[in-house]
Amino acid sequence: GENVEQHPSTLSVQEGDSAVIKCTYSDSASNYFPWYKQELGKRPQLIIDIRSNVGEKKDQRIAVTLNKTAKHFSLHITETQPEDSAVYFCAASIPSIQGAQKLVFGQGTRLTINP
């Protein structure tokens, strides 16, 4: 089945610097790759997603890149701010005959922004 590996598990950057989190997946049939941000004790919240027909997507300070050949995708956060501190999860979809979208999540990256 699908396996998603996420690195690093912890990341500490200075405020204003950039942060990059990387994920690899194993199932070449995966075609949807969301990223979630989870603050302590809160629900995971979608911050950006990318579909397999697109190589890069940006939303203000956040961008995601996808390399389907190499089966990896990355989250880039520029001009980091203290409120970016959280745990970030990547995920990859597993196609389903029934039409539902099953996601396999990475293990998470705890991002800390130092003032």
Next chain:
Amino acid sequence: NAGVTQTPKFQVLKTGQSMTLQCAQDMNHNSMYWYRQDPGMGLRLIYYSASEGTTDKGEVPNGYNVSRLNKREFSLRLESAAPSQTSVYFCASSEGPENQPQHFGDGTRLSIL
């Protein structure tokens, strides 16, 4: 706009007790999901429902059952709780078909003693 609502928010059970976690969404979504989240392991899919009237197993279904009561509601049942089921449980929903974002509820924190 409530989105995905889970009840209860917290629960403590004794080993062997049974319990049903409730989930309801008001976004007219077709698909619903149950995940568990353990420290250092991300979210793992327990069961999902592609549409009203259908359910299927995810990665870690053992020890759980589900019911898609109607389009809005999807419940998760622990028939005989075990300490290994201590976790945070999240319900999610999506429009369906594939490649649509999943929206999560606030979670239920469950402890089995």
